[in-house]
Protein backbone atom coordinates (compact mmCIF):
# COMPACT_ATOMS: atom_id res chain seq x y z
CA UNK A 1 0.00 0.00 0.00
CA UNK A 2 1.48 3.38 -0.96
CA UNK A 3 1.62 6.27 1.48
CA UNK A 4 -1.11 8.06 -0.48
CA UNK A 5 -3.59 5.23 0.04
CA UNK A 6 -2.82 4.58 3.69
CA UNK A 7 -5.55 5.60 6.10
CA UNK A 8 -4.43 8.56 8.23
CA UNK A 9 -5.35 7.41 11.70
CA UNK A 10 -6.32 10.11 14.15
CA UNK A 11 -4.32 10.38 17.36
CA UNK A 12 -7.57 10.50 19.33
CA UNK A 13 -8.07 6.85 18.37
CA UNK A 14 -5.79 5.90 21.29
CA UNK A 15 -8.08 7.78 23.70
CA UNK A 16 -11.05 6.06 22.19
CA UNK A 17 -9.67 2.60 22.85
CA UNK A 18 -9.16 3.63 26.48
CA UNK A 19 -12.65 5.18 26.79
CA UNK A 20 -14.39 2.18 25.21
CA UNK A 21 -12.22 -0.26 27.21
CA UNK A 22 -13.25 1.46 30.46
CA UNK A 23 -16.91 1.38 29.42
CA UNK A 24 -16.80 -2.34 28.62
CA UNK A 25 -14.89 -3.18 31.81
CA UNK A 26 -17.43 -1.34 33.98
CA UNK A 27 -20.21 -3.08 32.11
CA UNK A 28 -18.78 -6.53 32.75
CA UNK A 29 -18.09 -5.76 36.41
CA UNK A 30 -21.62 -4.42 36.94
CA UNK A 31 -23.05 -7.29 38.99
CA UNK A 32 -20.06 -7.55 41.36
CA UNK A 33 -20.13 -3.74 41.81
CA UNK A 34 -23.84 -3.96 42.69
CA UNK A 35 -24.94 -2.25 39.46
CA UNK A 36 -27.96 -3.39 37.47
CA UNK A 37 -27.72 -3.69 33.69
CA UNK A 38 -30.26 -2.32 31.24
CA UNK A 39 -30.10 -3.23 27.57
CA UNK A 40 -31.12 -0.32 25.38
CA UNK A 41 -31.70 0.10 21.66
CA UNK A 42 -29.31 2.54 20.03
CA UNK A 43 -31.91 5.31 19.92
CA UNK A 44 -33.75 4.24 23.04
CA UNK A 45 -34.16 6.23 26.29
CA UNK A 46 -30.52 5.85 27.41
CA UNK A 47 -30.62 9.05 29.49
CA UNK A 48 -33.47 7.77 31.64
CA UNK A 49 -31.66 4.47 32.25
CA UNK A 50 -28.40 6.17 33.13
CA UNK A 51 -30.18 8.57 35.50
CA UNK A 52 -31.66 5.56 37.30
CA UNK A 53 -28.13 4.23 37.89
CA UNK A 54 -28.18 1.37 35.37
CA UNK A 55 -25.14 0.28 33.44
CA UNK A 56 -26.45 0.73 29.91
CA UNK A 57 -25.55 -1.85 27.26
CA UNK A 58 -26.33 -1.46 23.53
CA UNK A 59 -26.53 -4.81 21.72
CA UNK A 60 -26.40 -3.11 18.31
CA UNK A 61 -22.82 -2.18 19.20
CA UNK A 62 -22.14 -5.88 19.74
CA UNK A 63 -23.88 -6.54 16.40
CA UNK A 64 -21.48 -4.14 14.68
CA UNK A 65 -18.51 -5.84 16.38
CA UNK A 66 -19.74 -9.21 15.11
CA UNK A 67 -19.93 -7.72 11.62
CA UNK A 68 -16.57 -5.96 11.72
CA UNK A 69 -14.78 -9.09 12.97
CA UNK A 70 -16.72 -11.15 10.35
CA UNK A 71 -17.76 -13.55 13.11
CA UNK A 72 -21.33 -12.87 11.97
CA UNK A 73 -20.94 -15.15 8.94
CA UNK A 74 -20.72 -18.30 11.09
CA UNK A 75 -23.19 -17.14 13.71
CA UNK A 76 -26.16 -16.02 11.58
CA UNK A 77 -26.97 -19.63 10.52
CA UNK A 78 -27.16 -20.65 14.20
CA UNK A 79 -30.00 -18.15 14.75
CA UNK A 80 -31.57 -19.18 11.43
CA UNK A 81 -31.72 -22.76 12.71
CA UNK A 82 -33.59 -21.44 15.78
CA UNK A 83 -36.29 -19.98 13.54
CA UNK A 84 -34.99 -16.43 12.99
CA UNK A 85 -35.22 -15.91 9.24
CA UNK A 86 -32.12 -15.07 7.15
CA UNK A 87 -34.21 -12.17 5.76
CA UNK A 88 -34.52 -10.26 9.05
CA UNK A 89 -31.99 -7.93 10.70
CA UNK A 90 -28.54 -9.51 10.61
CA UNK A 91 -27.55 -7.68 13.81
CA UNK A 92 -30.33 -9.63 15.48
CA UNK A 93 -29.41 -12.97 13.89
CA UNK A 94 -25.66 -12.58 14.47
CA UNK A 95 -26.19 -11.48 18.09
CA UNK A 96 -28.63 -14.28 18.91
CA UNK A 97 -26.33 -16.73 17.08
CA UNK A 98 -23.46 -15.44 19.22
CA UNK A 99 -25.49 -16.03 22.39
CA UNK A 100 -26.56 -19.52 21.35
CA UNK A 101 -23.06 -20.56 20.29
CA UNK A 102 -21.30 -18.82 23.18
CA UNK A 103 -18.88 -16.94 20.92
CA UNK A 104 -18.29 -13.19 21.07
CA UNK A 105 -15.61 -10.66 20.08
CA UNK A 106 -15.53 -9.79 23.81
CA UNK A 107 -13.76 -13.12 24.43
CA UNK A 108 -10.84 -11.95 22.26
CA UNK A 109 -10.69 -8.89 24.52
CA UNK A 110 -10.46 -11.30 27.51
CA UNK A 111 -13.94 -10.29 28.64
CA UNK A 112 -16.71 -12.69 29.57
CA UNK A 113 -19.20 -11.63 26.88
CA UNK A 114 -22.30 -9.46 26.76
CA UNK A 115 -23.64 -8.71 30.24
CA UNK A 116 -26.91 -10.38 31.23
CA UNK A 117 -29.78 -7.91 31.33
CA UNK A 118 -31.86 -7.08 34.39
CA UNK A 119 -34.24 -5.26 32.06
CA UNK A 120 -34.43 -4.63 28.30
CA UNK A 121 -35.77 -1.34 26.95
CA UNK A 122 -36.51 -0.71 23.28
CA UNK A 123 -37.88 2.05 21.10
CA UNK A 124 -39.41 0.98 17.78
CA UNK A 125 -38.50 4.35 16.24
CA UNK A 126 -35.87 2.47 14.19
CA UNK A 127 -37.63 -0.84 13.43
CA UNK A 128 -39.74 -3.65 14.86
CA UNK A 129 -36.79 -6.05 14.85
CA UNK A 130 -35.36 -4.55 18.02
CA UNK A 131 -38.49 -5.51 19.95
CA UNK A 132 -38.35 -9.14 18.74
CA UNK A 133 -34.62 -9.20 19.47
CA UNK A 134 -35.10 -8.00 23.07
CA UNK A 135 -38.06 -10.28 23.66
CA UNK A 136 -35.86 -13.29 22.85
CA UNK A 137 -33.56 -12.39 25.75
CA UNK A 138 -36.47 -11.49 28.04
CA UNK A 139 -37.76 -15.05 27.56
CA UNK A 140 -34.29 -16.58 27.99
CA UNK A 141 -33.64 -14.82 31.27
CA UNK A 142 -37.18 -14.20 32.55
CA UNK A 143 -36.58 -10.47 32.88
CA UNK A 144 -38.88 -7.60 31.91
CA UNK A 145 -38.85 -6.17 28.38
CA UNK A 146 -40.30 -2.67 28.23
CA UNK A 147 -40.60 -0.28 25.36
CA UNK A 148 -41.79 2.72 23.46
CA UNK A 149 -43.75 2.31 20.24
CA UNK A 150 -43.08 5.21 17.93
CA UNK A 151 -44.95 5.99 14.73
CA UNK A 152 -43.05 5.48 11.47
CA UNK A 153 -42.83 7.62 8.35
CA UNK A 154 -43.33 10.76 10.41
CA UNK A 155 -43.68 14.05 8.52
CA UNK A 156 -43.56 16.99 10.87
CA UNK A 157 -42.80 15.95 14.47
CA UNK A 158 -45.95 17.52 15.84
CA UNK A 159 -47.40 17.90 19.32
CA UNK A 160 -49.46 14.69 19.21
CA UNK A 161 -46.36 12.57 18.50
CA UNK A 162 -44.29 14.33 21.15
CA UNK A 163 -47.11 13.94 23.71
CA UNK A 164 -47.60 10.28 22.91
CA UNK A 165 -43.90 9.33 23.10
CA UNK A 166 -43.31 11.47 26.22
CA UNK A 167 -46.25 9.75 27.93
CA UNK A 168 -44.91 6.31 26.97
CA UNK A 169 -41.45 7.26 28.27
CA UNK A 170 -42.88 8.51 31.57
CA UNK A 171 -44.81 5.25 31.90
CA UNK A 172 -41.48 3.40 31.92
CA UNK A 173 -40.32 5.16 35.08
CA UNK A 174 -42.26 3.12 37.64
CA UNK A 175 -41.36 -0.37 36.33
CA UNK A 176 -37.75 0.74 35.84
CA UNK A 177 -37.58 2.10 39.39
CA UNK A 178 -38.73 -1.30 40.58
CA UNK A 179 -35.88 -3.07 38.77
CA UNK A 180 -33.34 -0.39 39.74
CA UNK A 181 -34.46 -0.44 43.38
CA UNK A 182 -34.33 3.34 43.49
CA UNK A 183 -36.47 6.37 42.68
CA UNK A 184 -35.80 8.62 39.72
CA UNK A 185 -34.08 11.85 40.71
CA UNK A 186 -35.19 14.41 38.14
CA UNK A 187 -32.16 16.62 38.82
CA UNK A 188 -29.90 13.66 38.00
CA UNK A 189 -31.89 13.11 34.79
CA UNK A 190 -31.34 16.76 33.86
CA UNK A 191 -27.58 16.36 34.49
CA UNK A 192 -27.43 13.28 32.26
CA UNK A 193 -29.41 15.06 29.56
CA UNK A 194 -27.07 18.01 29.73
CA UNK A 195 -24.10 15.67 29.15
CA UNK A 196 -25.95 13.97 26.32
CA UNK A 197 -26.68 17.31 24.72
CA UNK A 198 -23.01 18.35 25.02
CA UNK A 199 -22.01 15.06 23.39
CA UNK A 200 -24.43 15.70 20.53
CA UNK A 201 -23.15 19.22 19.92
CA UNK A 202 -19.54 18.03 19.86
CA UNK A 203 -20.23 15.00 17.64
CA UNK A 204 -22.09 17.23 15.19
CA UNK A 205 -19.13 19.63 15.16
CA UNK A 206 -16.76 16.70 14.53
CA UNK A 207 -18.83 15.59 11.53
CA UNK A 208 -19.12 19.17 10.30
CA UNK A 209 -15.34 19.46 9.87
CA UNK A 210 -15.79 17.21 6.81
CA UNK A 211 -17.54 20.11 5.03
CA UNK A 212 -14.06 21.55 4.50
CA UNK A 213 -12.40 20.97 1.14
CA UNK A 214 -10.33 18.80 1.37
CA UNK A 215 -12.08 16.92 4.13
CA UNK A 216 -10.04 15.97 7.20
CA UNK A 217 -12.39 13.11 8.06
CA UNK A 218 -14.17 10.30 6.22
CA UNK A 219 -17.30 8.25 6.79
CA UNK A 220 -14.98 5.32 7.56
CA UNK A 221 -13.32 7.34 10.34
CA UNK A 222 -16.81 8.23 11.55
CA UNK A 223 -17.87 4.60 11.90
CA UNK A 224 -14.97 4.10 14.32
CA UNK A 225 -15.15 7.38 16.21
CA UNK A 226 -18.92 7.32 16.74
CA UNK A 227 -18.53 4.62 19.44
CA UNK A 228 -18.70 6.95 22.47
CA UNK A 229 -21.64 8.93 20.98
CA UNK A 230 -23.57 5.66 20.76
CA UNK A 231 -22.74 3.93 24.03
CA UNK A 232 -21.64 6.78 26.33
CA UNK A 233 -24.04 9.61 25.66
CA UNK A 234 -25.03 11.10 28.98
CA UNK A 235 -21.57 10.35 30.39
CA UNK A 236 -18.69 12.79 30.92
CA UNK A 237 -16.24 10.42 29.16
CA UNK A 238 -17.96 10.94 25.81
CA UNK A 239 -17.82 14.73 26.18
CA UNK A 240 -14.13 14.63 27.08
CA UNK A 241 -13.40 12.35 24.16
CA UNK A 242 -15.09 14.52 21.54
CA UNK A 243 -13.39 17.66 22.83
CA UNK A 244 -10.03 16.04 22.07
CA UNK A 245 -11.15 14.67 18.69
CA UNK A 246 -12.65 18.01 17.64
CA UNK A 247 -9.45 19.86 18.56
CA UNK A 248 -7.41 17.42 16.44
CA UNK A 249 -9.73 17.80 13.46
CA UNK A 250 -9.81 21.58 13.79
CA UNK A 251 -6.02 21.50 13.63
CA UNK A 252 -6.17 19.28 10.54
CA UNK A 253 -8.48 21.82 8.90
CA UNK A 254 -6.10 24.67 9.80
CA UNK A 255 -3.17 22.69 8.36
CA UNK A 256 -5.08 21.72 5.21
CA UNK A 257 -4.66 17.99 5.96
CA UNK A 258 -6.75 15.80 3.66
CA UNK A 259 -8.06 12.46 4.91
CA UNK A 260 -7.91 11.31 1.28
CA UNK A 261 -4.73 12.50 -0.41
CA UNK A 262 -5.51 14.43 -3.60
CA UNK A 263 -9.26 14.46 -2.88
CA UNK A 264 -10.99 14.71 -6.26
CA UNK A 265 -14.56 13.62 -5.48
CA UNK A 266 -16.84 13.91 -2.46
CA UNK A 267 -19.66 11.50 -1.92
CA UNK A 268 -22.49 10.86 0.52
CA UNK A 269 -23.09 7.37 1.96
CA UNK A 270 -26.77 6.65 2.48
CA UNK A 271 -27.58 3.53 4.49
CA UNK A 272 -25.83 1.11 6.80
CA UNK A 273 -22.08 0.47 6.80
CA UNK A 274 -20.91 -2.89 5.45
CA UNK A 275 -19.08 -3.72 8.66
CA UNK A 276 -16.96 -6.62 7.41
CA UNK A 277 -15.67 -4.62 4.44
CA UNK A 278 -14.94 -1.19 5.90
CA UNK A 279 -11.18 -1.41 5.51
CA UNK A 280 -11.34 -2.70 1.92
CA UNK A 281 -13.85 -0.03 0.91
CA UNK A 282 -11.91 2.72 2.65
CA UNK A 283 -8.77 1.67 0.74
CA UNK A 284 -10.58 1.52 -2.58
CA UNK A 285 -12.02 5.02 -2.13
CA UNK A 286 -8.56 6.31 -1.20
CA UNK A 287 -7.12 4.80 -4.39
CA UNK A 288 -9.90 6.49 -6.36
CA UNK A 289 -9.17 9.82 -4.61
CA UNK A 290 -12.78 9.85 -3.51
CA UNK A 291 -13.73 10.93 -0.02
CA UNK A 292 -16.96 9.73 1.53
CA UNK A 293 -17.47 12.96 3.44
CA UNK A 294 -20.86 12.47 5.04
CA UNK A 295 -23.48 9.85 5.80
CA UNK A 296 -26.94 9.44 7.20
CA UNK A 297 -25.62 6.75 9.53
CA UNK A 298 -23.01 8.78 11.45
CA UNK A 299 -25.40 11.71 11.71
CA UNK A 300 -28.05 9.53 13.30
CA UNK A 301 -26.50 10.16 16.72
CA UNK A 302 -27.08 13.91 16.61
CA UNK A 303 -30.02 14.66 18.93
CA UNK A 304 -30.38 18.40 18.86
CA UNK A 305 -33.78 18.56 20.51
CA UNK A 306 -32.52 17.24 23.88
CA UNK A 307 -33.22 19.86 26.52
CA UNK A 308 -32.50 19.30 30.24
CA UNK A 309 -35.20 21.85 31.13
CA UNK A 310 -37.88 19.66 29.60
CA UNK A 311 -36.54 16.09 29.86
CA UNK A 312 -39.43 13.84 28.79
CA UNK A 313 -40.87 15.95 26.03
CA UNK A 314 -37.46 16.83 24.61
CA UNK A 315 -36.37 13.17 24.64
CA UNK A 316 -39.61 12.34 22.85
CA UNK A 317 -38.96 15.02 20.25
CA UNK A 318 -35.30 14.07 19.77
CA UNK A 319 -35.96 10.35 19.40
CA UNK A 320 -38.92 10.83 17.08
CA UNK A 321 -36.97 13.21 14.83
CA UNK A 322 -34.32 10.71 13.74
CA UNK A 323 -33.95 10.14 10.00
CA UNK A 324 -35.00 6.48 10.02
CA UNK A 325 -38.53 7.10 11.29
CA UNK A 326 -39.30 10.03 9.00
CA UNK A 327 -41.28 10.22 5.78
CA UNK A 328 -39.49 10.13 2.42
CA UNK A 329 -40.23 13.82 1.99
CA UNK A 330 -38.39 14.68 5.20
CA UNK A 331 -35.56 12.29 4.34
CA UNK A 332 -35.11 13.84 0.90
CA UNK A 333 -35.08 17.36 2.34
CA UNK A 334 -32.43 16.20 4.81
CA UNK A 335 -30.19 14.63 2.15
CA UNK A 336 -30.62 17.72 -0.03
CA UNK A 337 -29.36 19.88 2.80
CA UNK A 338 -26.46 17.51 3.50
CA UNK A 339 -25.49 17.49 -0.18
CA UNK A 340 -25.28 21.27 -0.15
CA UNK A 341 -23.46 21.57 3.18
CA UNK A 342 -20.87 18.91 2.37
CA UNK A 343 -20.43 19.89 -1.30
CA UNK A 344 -21.33 16.41 -2.52
CA UNK A 345 -20.63 15.21 -6.08
CA UNK A 346 -22.58 11.96 -5.88
CA UNK A 347 -24.64 9.73 -3.59
CA UNK A 348 -24.04 6.05 -2.82
CA UNK A 349 -27.07 4.10 -1.55
CA UNK A 350 -26.36 0.88 0.28
CA UNK A 351 -29.25 -1.52 -0.15
CA UNK A 352 -28.75 -3.64 2.98
CA UNK A 353 -30.78 -6.75 2.30
CA UNK A 354 -31.66 -7.49 5.92
CA UNK A 355 -32.44 -3.90 6.89
CA UNK A 356 -35.18 -2.38 4.75
CA UNK A 357 -35.45 0.36 7.40
CA UNK A 358 -32.07 1.74 6.45
CA UNK A 359 -32.28 1.04 2.70
CA UNK A 360 -33.78 4.11 1.12
CA UNK A 361 -33.23 3.24 -2.53
CA UNK A 362 -36.26 0.99 -2.93
CA UNK A 363 -39.09 3.46 -3.57
CA UNK A 364 -37.63 5.84 -6.12
CA UNK A 365 -35.70 8.17 -3.81
CA UNK A 366 -32.41 8.04 -5.79
CA UNK A 367 -34.21 9.01 -9.00
CA UNK A 368 -36.16 11.82 -7.31
CA UNK A 369 -33.04 13.22 -5.72
CA UNK A 370 -31.07 12.97 -8.93
CA UNK A 371 -33.69 15.13 -10.60
CA UNK A 372 -33.68 17.67 -7.81
CA UNK A 373 -29.95 17.82 -7.19
CA UNK A 374 -28.57 16.84 -10.58
CA UNK A 375 -26.15 14.46 -8.87
CA UNK A 376 -25.25 10.95 -10.04
CA UNK A 377 -25.95 8.04 -7.73
CA UNK A 378 -24.90 4.45 -7.27
CA UNK A 379 -26.75 1.61 -5.53
CA UNK A 380 -24.54 -0.98 -3.85
CA UNK A 381 -26.22 -4.26 -2.92
CA UNK A 382 -25.00 -5.85 0.26
CA UNK A 383 -25.70 -6.07 3.94
CA UNK A 384 -24.55 -4.71 7.26
CA UNK A 385 -23.38 -8.10 8.60
CA UNK A 386 -24.34 -10.93 6.28
CA UNK A 387 -21.50 -11.07 3.77
CA UNK A 388 -23.23 -13.89 1.88
CA UNK A 389 -25.38 -11.08 0.48
CA UNK A 390 -22.45 -9.03 -0.73
CA UNK A 391 -20.48 -9.44 -3.93
CA UNK A 392 -16.96 -8.10 -3.56
CA UNK A 393 -16.23 -8.15 -7.28
CA UNK A 394 -19.46 -6.53 -8.37
CA UNK A 395 -19.16 -3.78 -5.75
CA UNK A 396 -15.53 -3.01 -6.61
CA UNK A 397 -16.37 -2.71 -10.28
CA UNK A 398 -19.43 -0.53 -9.78
CA UNK A 399 -17.58 1.82 -7.40
CA UNK A 400 -14.76 2.16 -9.92
CA UNK A 401 -17.24 2.97 -12.69
CA UNK A 402 -19.00 5.48 -10.40
CA UNK A 403 -15.74 7.31 -9.65
CA UNK A 404 -15.05 7.44 -13.38
CA UNK A 405 -18.51 8.88 -13.97
CA UNK A 406 -17.83 11.54 -11.28
CA UNK A 407 -14.58 12.38 -13.04
CA UNK A 408 -16.40 12.90 -16.34
CA UNK A 409 -19.11 15.00 -14.68
CA UNK A 410 -16.45 17.12 -12.94
Ligand code: SF4
Pocket residue numbers: 060089090091092126127128129130354355356357358384
Ligand atom coordinates in the same frame (compact mmCIF):
# COMPACT_ATOMS: atom_id res chain seq x y z
S1 SF4 B 1 -32.58 -0.58 12.05
FE1 SF4 B 1 -31.95 -2.25 10.72
S2 SF4 B 1 -29.90 -2.81 11.41
FE2 SF4 B 1 -30.84 -1.57 13.02
S3 SF4 B 1 -31.73 -3.06 14.41
FE3 SF4 B 1 -33.34 -2.47 12.99
S4 SF4 B 1 -33.29 -3.94 11.29
FE4 SF4 B 1 -31.38 -4.12 12.49
